[in-house]
Amino acid sequence: MPKRPRTPSPPIQRPSPLAPLATRLRYSIGRGEQGVLTFEPYKGYLLPLWRFKTPEIAEESARRLEREFQRFEDEGDFVGCDMARKFIQMGMTRSxxxxxxxxGRKYSAEDGSLLPKPSDHPGAKDKLASAAIFREVWERVKSRERYADLRKEWEKEKKEWLKSHPKEEEESEAEDVKREDGDEVKEEEDEEKPAKAKKRTRSGAKKEDKLASKRRRVKKEEDESD
Known part of the structure; x- marks a missing residue:
């Protein structure tokens, strides 16, 4: 029986732009996927589109995220483009x-040591295929000329905005440190980086407990999305 042509899902109704200018200027590009699971309202809007359980699901997810990237691009919204790019990249790295x-666990819950990579396990081939699908889209969107132009415009606009909002720069830097400490997203190149053991002081223990709680929350979101 011949396959029916796939009917494209309709675009999601949303305001344009998705966030006011003041919110977009508080955005921090960060490193890799940093901030992808924290910066609202973009996280809440894009997260439901992010799936990678099977190659078929990953293909649909990557296609929808790329379409949102292009919509943000047409609207001149660099932050939307960059957040969509981060979700696409995270589809690749998480797969x-x-x-x-x-x-998906890389480190031992007992001592933080790097767990071995099995040569094969059920679902590995599907996840490799999902990663390849997202990689192709990621390579495509990150090299778009319009995306690069929007970034330059946004950086220039933010630089001027920070002159009249100096405290925002300090808060943005502090947020970057918090995200880095929280380890909300591991990049692909960090795959072989072992976890470092730290001495637990009273203040350090509180910080570690907060980070552990954050990791559990992020992991729950990932599991719900997978």
């Missing part, structure tokens, strides 16, 4: 994480 290790 690779699950391809390398069943369950």
């Amino acid at each position: 690779m994480r699950y391809a390398n290790r069943a369950g």
